[in-house]
Amino acid sequence: MTDNNYDASAIQVLEGLEAVRKRPGMYIGTTDVKGLHHLVWEIVDNAIDEALAGYCKNIEIIINKDNSITVKDDGRGIPVGIHKKTGISTVETVYTVLHAGGKFGGGGYKVSGGLHGVGASVVNALSSSVVVTVYKDGKIYEVKFENGGKIKQPLTVVGECDKNRTGTTVTFKPDADIFDTEIYDYETLKVRTRELAFLNKGLRLTLRDDRKGDSTTGETFIYEGGISEYVKFLNKNKTPIHEEIIHLEGEESGVMFEVAMQYNSSYTDNIYSFVNNINTHDGGTHEEGVKRALTRIINNYARKNNILKEKDESLTGDDVKEGLTMIISCKHPNPQFEGQTKGRLGNSEVRKIADNVFAGGFERFLMENPDEARIIVEKTMTAARARVAAKKARELTRRKSDLDVVNFGGKLNDCKEKDPSVCEIFIVEGDSAGGSAIKGRDSMTQAILPLRGKILNVEKARIDRALSNEEIRTIITAFGTGIGEEFDLNKLRYNKIIIMTDADVDGSHIRVLLLTLFYRFFRPIVETGHVYAAQPPLFSISHGKTIKYVLNEEERDEYIASLNPNTKYEVKRMKGLGEMDAEELNETTMDINKRVLRKITIEDAIAADEAFSKLMGEEVEPRRQFIEENAKYAENLDI
Numbered sequence: 001m002t003d004n005n006y007d008a009s010a011i012q013v014l015e016g017l018e019a020v021r022k023r024p025g026m027y028i029g030t031t032d033v034k035g036l037h038h039l040v041w042e043i044v045d046n047a048i049d050e051a052l053a054g055y056c057k058n059i060e061i062i063i064n065k066d067n068s069i070t071v072k073d074d075g076r077g078i079p080v081g082i083h084k085k086t087g088i089s090t091v092e093t094v095y096t097v098l099h100a101g102g103k104f105g106g107g108g109y110k111v112s113g114g115l116h117g118v119g120a121s122v123v124n125a126l127s128s129s130v131v132v133t134v135y136k137d138g139k140i141y142e143v144k145f146e147n148g149g150k151i152k153q154p155l156t157v158v159g160e161c162d163k164n165r166t167g168t169t170v171t172f173k174p175d176a177d178i179f180d181t182e183i184y185d186y187e188t189l190k191v192r193t194r195e196l197a198f199l200n201k202g203l204r205l206t207l208r209d210d211r212k213g214d215s216t217t218g219e220t221f222i223y224e225g226g227i228s229e230y231v232k233f234l235n236k237n238k239t240p241i242h243e244e245i246i247h248l249e250g251e252e253s254g255v256m257f258e259v260a261m262q263y264n265s266s267y268t269d270n271i272y273s274f275v276n277n278i279n280t281h282d283g284g285t286h287e288e289g290v291k292r293a294l295t296r297i298i299n300n301y302a303r304k305n306n307i308l309k310e311k312d313e314s315l316t317g318d319d320v321k322e323g324l325t326m327i328i329s330c331k332h333p334n335p336q337f338e339g340q341t342k343g344r345l346g347n348s349e350v351r352k353i354a355d356n357v358f359a360g361g362f363e364r365f366l367m368e369n370p371d372e373a374r375i376i377v378e379k380t381m382t383a384a385r386a387r388v389a390a391k392k393a394r395e396l397t398r399r400k401s402d403l404d405v406v407n408f409g410g411k412l413n414d415c416k417e418k419d420p421s422v423c424e425i426f427i428v429e430g431d432s433a434g435g436s437a438i439k440g441r442d443s444m445t446q447a448i449l450p451l452r453g454k455i456l457n458v459e460k461a462r463i464d465r466a467l468s469n470e471e472i473r474t475i476i477t478a479f480g481t482g483i484g485e486e487f488d489l490n491k492l493r494y495n496k497i498i499i500m501t502d503a504d505v506d507g508s509h510i511r512v513l514l515l516t517l518f519y520r521f522f523r524p525i526v527e528t529g530h531v532y533a534a535q536p537p538l539f540s541i542s543h544g545k546t547i548k549y550v551l552n553e554e555e556r557d558e559y560i561a562s563l564n565p566n567t568k569y570e571v572k573r574m575k576g577l578g579e580m581d582a583e584e585l586n587e588t589t590m591d592i593n594k595r596v597l598r599k600i601t602i603e604d605a606i607a608a609d610e611a612f613s614k615l616m617g618e619e620v621e622p623r624r625q626f627i628e629e630n631a632k633y634a635e636n637l638d639i
């Protein structure tokens with residue numbers, strides 16, 4: 001390389017990395033916490049490529065005290081010789097020329113993810129410091145970069161190592177001028193590290209956090225069973241309906257395809273798909289091909305074995321998905337990602353390949369395992385019957401006119417106002433409280449729906465079973481939004497949905513059953529803050545002609561303290577909603593100028609979901625404990 005060529009390419013390098021610093025979003029999506037964590041995966045993906053090429057068995061990810069990241073692999077080590085095109089070493093090329101990394105010699109292709117292979121040079125451009133150490137040929141080579149990829153120390157031999165020790169270690173510190181935050185989140189790194197271990201069977205991935213004082217947190221993930229173990233992991237809190245995890249794999253026209261699946265007794269599906277280890281959240285042709293084949297094969301098997309009769313309509317894609325946990329992993333040399341977040345695989349040829357590879361394997365599985373086949377087919381046929389029943393029941397919940405709801409079982413005492421923004425509905429535990437609420441309410445704006453005892457636990461019930469419950473149908477009709485795919489928040493007929501139950505365990509249980517119903521079928525109503533819990537008083541303090549109602553011990557003691565010392569007073573613990581007459585109930589719990597409501601906001605839908613599942617699942621103890629602690633509420637009170 002003559003000097004001016006070298007200078008030219010050196011200038012090109014700096015311009016290239018400068019372009020990344022100018023518009024980082026173009027290369028890593030965002031510069032928020034997501035972009036910060038994305039840097040890790042760019043480096044890890046290069047180590048994974050080395051594993052896919054068959055040379056790396058262990059990858060270590062370390063969060064250092066200063067929130068810099070070290071990634072180590074035991075692959076061949078990035079080549080240190082002069083790169084023919086750039087005149088500088090390959091390792092410096094990989095870290096300074098955009099899109100230089102990744103492509104390995106021979107048939108190997110970059111199959112791991114990142115934002116589609118922009119690689120190590122982007123990490124360098126967006127880091128205030130990068131140190132690359134290569135162990136090869138008994139020597140330790142090191143090159144240092146600073147301030148967005150400028151050479152700080154050219155590649156030099158800094159030591160010796162064991163003759164047959166090889167590998168690459170990279171430490172980088174994201175540039176504080178680029179990123180909104182510099183703090184790494186252990187859990188975020190753990191979830192993706194574990195997922196990469198599932199997706200790359202036999203590869204050992206270790207994650208370590210050295211930030212907490214002298215103690216270090218660390219976990220190692222290695223799964224010889226690969227995505228079959230991923231299915232097992234996803235089904236750990238479910239009840240599988242067949243023992244074996246079905247595993248199929250094949251290759252066609254250079255596209256590798258692998259599927260693992262197992263049905264469980266729940267009504268929800270858990271299907272995740274990946275292309276070159278990238279999670280295709282929005283699916284794509286690989287998923288479509290598998291689902292198409294799954295539906296066709298199950299229908300064919302059911303008809304051929306006369307489980308599905310001539311007159312029966314065919315099973316749908318939704319029917320065959322119910323209770324299905326499935327991982328689809330596709331390795332493609334030239335994937336086309338589509339959509340806003342590039343989360344969808346677009347390659348049209350993959351649909352047929354997926355169908356072929358999956359169909360052959362799954363058909364064989366059903367033929368060779370007639371017992372499992374029958375269980376699976378029966379599960380899908382039950383789902384089909386439920387779908388049909390739900391459709392019929394859903395019709396019942398559609399309001400033809402306002403009169404419908406009042407006549408419908410006569411349960412709802414609707415309000416006269418029709419403008420949802422001023423209307424509210426009290427769902428009241430028990431007929432006696434319901435009676436007092438109807439008498440005590442403001443009938444212009446307050447509707448009352450008394451509940452007889454406990455409602456159905458929808459956490460464990462399929463939608464058709466829930467819809468067969470009259471009180472649930474009345475609630476659905478009263479709300480007016482519809483449920484599931486038909487749900488329309490704009491049709492909500494009340495601005496506030498107020499759950500009015502006793503403060504005892506039964507009252508809490510009913511409240512949480514209602515929350516489960518709202519969470520499962522009307523989630524947006526909860527998320528947009530329309531749901532409240534009424535706060536009936538726990539004590540009354542009477543002195544002279546005055547009766548003061550208070551919510552809890554704290555308010556009771558405060559009020560008593562506020563009375564002058566010689567006032568004679570009497571404290572009574574309120575028995576429950578049913579003990580109060582209409583006027584008391586209105587005065588203390590319903591009158592919008594006097595009452596105190598508690599807005600129910602599920603702080604963390606996932607945590608609440610876990611809480612509901614724990615609460616409504618099979619285990620008794622977690623349920624009892626949860627009820628005692630009550631459902632998660634925000635403390636903000638409605639005046």
Ligand code: 28F
Nearest residue numbers: 046047050071072076077078103104105168170
């Ligand atoms: C901690 C991050 O980046 N590991 C890597 C290798 C190994 C080779 C390689 C990488 C540029 C274009 C070839 C070695 N010997 N860990 C990593 N390990 N890159 S990145 O080559 C990149 C060259 O194609 C390697 C023989 N062939 C490839």
